Amino acid sequence: MSAMLQASGLTKEFKGFVAVNNVDLTVERGTIHALIGPNGAGKTTCFNLLTKFLQPTRGTITYDGRDITSMSAADIARLGLVRSFQISAVFDDLTVLENVRIAMQRRRGDSYDFWRSEVVLAQYDEEARGYVESVGLGDFLNHRAAELSYGRKRALEIATTLALEPEMLLLDEPMAGMAQADVDRISALIKRISEGRTILMVEHNLSVVADLSDRITVLARGEVLAEGDYDTVSKSPDVIDAYIGAGHD
Amino acid sequence: MSTSENTKVALPAMTHTVGMPRHQKIIFVLLLGVLLALPFMVYPVFAMKVLCFALFACAFNLLLGFGGLLSFGHAAYFGMASYVCAHAAKVWGLTPELAILAGTATAALLGLVIGSLAIRRQGIYFAMVTLAFAQMVYFFALQAEFTGGEDGIQSVPRNDLLGMFPMSDDLTFYFFVLAITYGGILFIYRITHSPFGQVLKSIRENEPRAVSLGYRVNRYKLMVFVLSATFAGLAGATKSQVFHLASLTDVHWTMSGEVVLMTLLGGMGTVLGPIVGAAVVVTMQNYLAYLGAWVTVIQGCIFVVGVLLFREGIIGVLSRILKKPL
Numbered sequence: 001m002s003a004m005l006q007a008s009g010l011t012k013e014f015k016g017f018v019a020v021n022n023v024d025l026t027v028e029r030g031t032i033h034a035l036i037g038p039n040g041a042g043k044t045t046c047f048n049l050l051t052k053f054l055q056p057t058r059g060t061i062t063y064d065g066r067d068i069t070s071m072s073a074a075d076i077a078r079l080g081l082v083r084s085f086q087i088s089a090v091f092d093d094l095t096v097l098e099n100v101r102i103a104m105q106r107r108r109g110d111s112y113d114f115w116r117s118e119v120v121l122a123q124y125d126e127e128a129r130g131y132v133e134s135v136g137l138g139d140f141l142n143h144r145a146a147e148l149s150y151g152r153k154r155a156l157e158i159a160t161t162l163a164l165e166p167e168m169l170l171l172d173e174p175m176a177g178m179a180q181a182d183v184d185r186i187s188a189l190i191k192r193i194s195e196g197r198t199i200l201m202v203e204h205n206l207s208v209v210a211d212l213s214d215r216i217t218v219l220a221r222g223e224v225l226a227e228g229d230y231d232t233v234s235k236s237p238d239v240i241d242a243y244i245g246a247g248h249d
Numbered sequence: 250m251s252t253s254e255n256t257k258v259a260l261p262a263m264t265h266t267v268g269m270p271r272h273q274k275i276i277f278v279l280l281l282g283v284l285l286a287l288p289f290m291v292y293p294v295f296a297m298k299v300l301c302f303a304l305f306a307c308a309f310n311l312l313l314g315f316g317g318l319l320s321f322g323h324a325a326y327f328g329m330a331s332y333v334c335a336h337a338a339k340v341w342g343l344t345p346e347l348a349i350l351a352g353t354a355t356a357a358l359l360g361l362v363i364g365s366l367a368i369r370r371q372g373i374y375f376a377m378v379t380l381a382f383a384q385m386v387y388f389f390a391l392q393a394e395f396t397g398g399e400d401g402i403q404s405v406p407r408n409d410l411l412g413m414f415p416m417s418d419d420l421t422f423y424f425f426v427l428a429i430t431y432g433g434i435l436f437i438y439r440i441t442h443s444p445f446g447q448v449l450k451s452i453r454e455n456e457p458r459a460v461s462l463g464y465r466v467n468r469y470k471l472m473v474f475v476l477s478a479t480f481a482g483l484a485g486a487t488k489s490q491v492f493h494l495a496s497l498t499d500v501h502w503t504m505s506g507e508v509v510l511m512t513l514l515g516g517m518g519t520v521l522g523p524i525v526g527a528a529v530v531v532t533m534q535n536y537l538a539y540l541g542a543w544v545t546v547i548q549g550c551i552f553v554v555g556v557l558l559f560r561e562g563i564i565g566v567l568s569r570i571l572k573k574p575l
Binding site (some may be wrong): 051053072074078082083084085089091092093094098101103106108110111114116117120121160 | 268439442443444445446447450451453454455457458459460461462463464465466468469472476
């Protein structure tokens, strides 16, 4: 196995406050890697650094052997490293089909051609429909995304992400705000799409983490507390301390 | 008829429409019919004024309704283009189409400069930056030599079109203006229904997500900004040929406000909204002119009532009732 995404000495300071401190993280190719930790541990900051939505104060990030530390968020997406968002990120005013098509449109390169009719996008319709059906939204093809329920919006988001054919997915709390029925559905979906891909996810739902991930990194107060598979991590006294707070007695 | 039947059979069951929906085609044809008849029903100069402002509002709507960017300085492009066009026609003796082209190109360039600085900020800050630059353009127009300061550029000649066809008759010129504005409106429709337009809508709906899909959003924003400024300039340049005049009114910040009013009143993000909004506002200004300063008060009241009662604007409400994009 080789490293797909690697961060070393990753640090982010906000006006003197250190949100992420000297984090080393290696995500192996083809694995599902989870990033967990109590509230305020710096998971989201770390996630935003890795996806280049924030610029690190120090440290380097390499993706597939290439240094991406100074690249823009849009450019790393072009390399095949695609993120999702905590709050479902769909284009509300577009139809389900159009949502997926926006991602496929990237294959044409940049869409600066404002003089051409959108009819040229019809070439993606069949394939887009396939992605939509693969997440069980076939009946909603021409509905506006705004009309979908929360769980379905998340499914649409995944369909859109898959349409980019990313090599690596970064999922920010994919189960946040979801009912149990939806959790099981999305969980199965993640398992299915992980084939041939690398996934890094931030997640609160520990049963999902236990079920899905090959490797877990625990963050607390901006630093790496423990790393390993679920059994190792869940038995670590440091982790139990951080979660239950016994250390503060 | 038979061909459309055939294509229906040949295509697999496509549930969504490709290209312009039928009802919109009908609307565009009806619109053309109305506009062709208009100068025979009302004073041609008034009809041309409506056309110029309709194009101006459509240009603004391209930026606000589809790009999600609220510019508060669109008078800069409208006004500057009108000055350059007037100067080109009067001093350089250019024909109308070349003078208008010169004005439009100036607006595009100005849009490129201001836009590339403004898009670095978002929301209210973006609006403030565009307003600040528009004020700078206003003071430039007030101070510069060629703009004639308080007097503006007066008695601008309308030279022969292509150097061949006399345009001094208002009715004749109307059809030239109609060709420009109708063509402009169709082009703007195309922009919003192009691959570029799709990406633009996605940025409007959720910018971080568009970034995460690999779109360099600032380039799209700059592009729509320049396009919007260009069409605003086309409208302004044409207007100076219509009225034989370029004046400070066209670069004043109230002009920026007026185009916001037209667009919101008619329906932001709709195809017809800005045209209807412009027609309503211009008609009001013309037919209520005897009320003097009260026109502004009435305009203000209508705006307040509009925002409170029907936020989607006239066409927005109609579109919701008919369940069709208008």
